[in-house]
Amino acid sequence: MAATKARKGTQAVACLNSAAAALLGISAPAVAGPPLNLQTDIEYVRYEEEGGKRMTVDGPRISIRAPHGEEAAFTLNLSHESVSGASPAVVTFSSGNKPNITLSGASIQETQNHVDGTYTLYDGDRSWSMGLGHAKENDYRSRFGSLSVARSIDQGNTELTAGIGFSSDDIQSTNDPSLNEKRNTSELSIGASRTISPTRLLQTTLLNRHGRGYFNDPYKNTFCIGCGSVFLPDLRPGERNEWLLTSRLRNHFPESRTTLKAEYRFYHDDWGVNAHTLDLGWIVESGTPWNIEAGVRYHTQSEADFFVGSYTEASRVNQGETVSSDYRLSSYGTLSSLMRLSRKMSDASTLDFNMEHIRQDPSLHFGSTGSLFESMDAWLLSVNLKQEF
Amino acid sequence: MSSKHYYRGVLILILSIGITGCGPGAKPWERGYLAKPAMSLQQSSTHAGARQKVYSSRESVRGSASVGGGGCGCN
Numbered sequence: 001m002a003a004t005k006a007r008k009g010t011q012a013v014a015c016l017n018s019a020a021a022a023l024l025g026i027s028a029p030a031v032a033g034p035p036l037n038l039q040t041d042i043e044y045v046r047y048e049e050e051g052g053k054r055m056t057v058d059g060p061r062i063s064i065r066a067p068h069g070e071e072a073a074f075t076l077n078l079s080h081e082s083v084s085g086a087s088p089a090v091v092t093f094s095s096g097n098k099p100n101i102t103l104s105g106a107s108i109q110e111t112q113n114h115v116d117g118t119y120t121l122y123d124g125d126r127s128w129s130m131g132l133g134h135a136k137e138n139d140y141r142s143r144f145g146s147l148s149v150a151r152s153i154d155q156g157n158t159e160l161t162a163g164i165g166f167s168s169d170d171i172q173s174t175n176d177p178s179l180n181e182k183r184n185t186s187e188l189s190i191g192a193s194r195t196i197s198p199t200r201l202l203q204t205t206l207l208n209r210h211g212r213g214y215f216n217d218p219y220k221n222t223f224c225i226g227c228g229s230v231f232l233p234d235l236r237p238g239e240r241n242e243w244l245l246t247s248r249l250r251n252h253f254p255e256s257r258t259t260l261k262a263e264y265r266f267y268h269d270d271w272g273v274n275a276h277t278l279d280l281g282w283i284v285e286s287g288t289p290w291n292i293e294a295g296v297r298y299h300t301q302s303e304a305d306f307f308v309g310s311y312t313e314a315s316r317v318n319q320g321e322t323v324s325s326d327y328r329l330s331s332y333g334t335l336s337s338l339m340r341l342s343r344k345m346s347d348a349s350t351l352d353f354n355m356e357h358i359r360q361d362p363s364l365h366f367g368s369t370g371s372l373f374e375s376m377d378a379w380l381l382s383v384n385l386k387q388e389f
Numbered sequence: 390m391s392s393k394h395y396y397r398g399v400l401i402l403i404l405s406i407g408i409t410g411c412g413p414g415a416k417p418w419e420r421g422y423l424a425k426p427a428m429s430l431q432q433s434s435t436h437a438g439a440r441q442k443v444y445s446s447r448e449s450v451r452g453s454a455s456v457g458g459g460g461c462g463c464n
Contacts, residue, residue: 195412334447360447
């Protein structure tokens with residue numbers, strides 16, 4: 001009895017110490033060390049909305065992780081995507097009628113290229129990482145970087161991390177060659193990972209992101225018939241302050257050879273958007289080279305303060321005031337179901353087939369029907385090969 | 390932030406940090422299950438990147454990966 005009490009007391013102290021360390025931002029998760037061998041992760045992705053009638057995205061993604069000596073590692077990520085299709089361009093409001101959505105037609109054709117690299121130095125129970133990257137689209141360019149530090153404490157049972165990031169973006173428009181705007185963003189994060197038991201891990205991360213500059217979507221407009229036939233280009237605040245709190249749980253059940261993956265994210269920004277996202281996955285080891293994962297993801301968000309979703313709202317907006325009818329700023333819910341078939345090809349390689357169905361719908365908004373104009377279905381399909389050399 | 394959302398956020402933060410800090414941990418010889426790929430907390434795989442790109446393009450929320458490179462967010 002006394003021993004049990006003493007053990008519980010020790011656990012409580014460890015618990016409080018870890019929580020206090022996390023609160024103080026002393027820093028985050030376990031420092032695993034560099035990989036022993038070269039690792040590659042290659043995936044081909046296809047994404048299509050409404051059976052290909054809206055946006056379609058195709059392309060490869062490649063990640064390479066290599067050791068550099070015994071105390072450093074380098075990671076390189078590359079992606080190339082071809083984007084084509086149509087997107088909502090103008091939302092027209094007329095008194096008493098439902099909003100009329102005009103698509104851009106099959107006019108969007110572009111490529112998106114992304115490259116980033118991270119160099120990590122390991123020193124006992126600590127590591128330091130520095131990352132740089134570049135992303136390019138027809139009408140957009142981003143240069144970004146990050147610095148992070150990780151420290152492992154409590155015999156490797158707790159990892160603390162802290163990081164900063166920045167990006168500098170140039171925004172242009174194929175509809176308006178004179179448009180050339182900038183946006184700068186900075187990011188600060190702290191996190192903690194904890195080995196709860198030999199079969200359970202938990203991680204919590206808090207992130208603040210602050211952006212300043214051009215946030216408008218130059219391809220979207222709002223039109224109000226009956227209130228002076230006002231034509232309103234998308235106009236958003238020049239600043240955005242975002243908070244994200246993310247918790248991840250991994251729990252393995254040895255008896256059934258299954259693993260639960262759970263992630264919850266709370267989001268808040270000063271545009272009035274609050275969102276909750278729950279992502280669950282259940283992995284079953286069959287005892288053969290084939291494994292299966294089934295999952296579900298639910299997301300619900302409130303609308304931005306300046307979102308216009310009805311004739312009444314549109315008629316109140318004056319020229320020069322912030323306004324947007326971008327569906328992504330409306331209130332709605334997203335429900336996704338996913339399936340992954342995983343085949344172990346050898347001790348060093350795994351082949352995955354991923355299928356994910358995504359449905360956005362105003363009726364999926366938590367608590368009440370949202371302001372999203374119309375529902376949308378999409379598929380995300382991919383084939384992935386992981387190899388260690 | 391409305392007071393309702395503020396207090397909810399603070400409550401979630403305190404609970405998350407508290408729970409993260411608890412538990413007896415694992416001894417070095419008890420880490421076999423923790424080394425399984427399914428137990429990884431890393432979000433760095435190509436598929437995680439693809440999912441994040443899709444959802445950040447279709448929702449108002451951009452995830453907690455490193456800043457930048459998320460795209461214009463247009464269309």
